[in-house]
Amino acid sequence: MGDGMMKTYDIAALPGDGVGKEVVSSAIEVIGALSDVHGGLAFRFTEFPWNCDYYMEHETMMPPDAMKTLAQFEGVFLGAVGNPAIVPDHVSLWGMLIKIRREFELSINMRPAKKVRGIESPLVNPKSFDLVVVRENSEGEYSEVGGRIHRGADEMAIQNAIFTRKATERAIRFAFELAGKRNKHVTSATKSNGIYHSMPFWDEVFTEVAKEYPDIESRSNHIDALAAFFVTKPYDFDVIVASNLFGDVLTDIGSAIMGSIGIAPSANINLSGKYPSMFEPVHGSAPDIAGKGVANPIGQIWTAKLMLDHFGEEELGRELLTIIEDATEAGIKTPDIGGRSTTAEVTEEICSRIRKKG
Incomplete structure (x- = not known):
């Protein structure tokens, strides 16, 4: 981290599946606007194309050296994982999301929830x-x-x-x-x-x-x-x-x-700093609306706010959340929260407000 007086964070971007590709792009655009306005801070994103399509081609969610590659970054910015139409969820999740959580010792999952201005x-x-909610994550x-063990009428499953x-x-x-x-x-x-x-x-x-x-x-x-x-x-x-299950529920x-799972953020934290922490929205890949331009980017953008907090940029994080709420209060919202705006329109509104405030 650091280029002269410039504070630069190197982040691995994993857009993943479905709407993940759309909302990660939106959040990166917002972080770019925030960095432009506040000189001396930059986020350098390197994108990796690991997802269910990658699995269909390579029979693995990520390449063998993926964890070694990701470990070189200061953070992982994840969109969404899963496309059950082509890859069973337990294969995609355990091959990517849960693999990263476990191997990077992301023992804490933190998920805020609040009454957001402008969202009913x-x-x-x-x-x-x-x-x-602080969820034990390991x-x-x-x-x-x-x-x-056994099959048929005597079949038994034990989960410890x-x-x-x-x-x-x-x-x-x-x-x-x-x-x-x-x-x-x-x-x-x-x-x-x-x-x-x-x-x-x-x-x-x-x-x-x-x-x-x-x-x-x-x-x-x-x-x-x-x-x-x-x-x-x-x-x-x-x-x-x-606990892990209770926190999840x-x-x-x-x-x-x-008002919508589309606005909910989360952070997976490595407390020791040995490995990068990972930031992801709570929502899934939503294949039913993928590619339609109506995915709610707020969950991913709020997740970027948690990433800012993690790097000690808490004042910027608070500013970003305030601007998100200013936008929703002004009625710039996607259909899932009662609006008519597209993903791009919400993103541009937030970026515009960042630039005006700066």
Whole structure:
């Protein structure tokens, strides 16, 4: 990083499948506008064509040296992975998205959700909710441990959930540190009244870590009640820390109460800096609208905001999110959030506002 006085970040861009190609292009354009206005900062994107089409030609989602190639960058900017019409989802996801998450030790998945100005929430009274889910991203219910035996009526499948103290404490501690920069409140998602071993263990670690942060309020909610509270009173929450599965479910609810999964961002964080972190929107490749020019670019652009935050450019990140909301409040929106604008029109509106503000 760094060219003289210019601060340059080298980013690997993986547009992937479907609308990923469209929204990654939009976000790169927005980041370019932001960099132009704020001298001394630049993002250099190198694009790689790894996706389901690549799999159909090479029988692998990425080349053998892909991880070594990606490791040379300071960040990975991912669009979307998946085209089930030609490649089964478990093949595409485990061959690319999950492979990167696991091998780059992206142990934290962070997904914010807030009431966005100009976007109607399906909730009657959402108030101004603004929360972040910190999801343990490396183990839990999404472990690969288990197997199948027998066939027919006696067939059996065993899936083991793996919870280590190291990973559990790492996620919980990250949540408390994050809450310290926000509204000083952490909620733990648990199910210790129904899951006999892993959730009481999770609760114990949460209680231990909470004692180290006496100035931060903490509580635990069972996941079923917590899912309901996300709908009935999302404004009650600040930072929520959850296991891999619970975090996955809660963040889809978070997307829904914002008004569209198309605006939801996420960051996969490597805490040690040993490997690059990866930034991706929550939405999938949406093959039904791919190529029609109506994909919502906000999820990818908001994801770029999380990337800015990760690199310490938090003031620029806040500015970008404000401009996104200024655009939606002005009615420049794609059809999924009640507008008539195209992907290109939303992108150009955000870029134009960046230039005017600069």
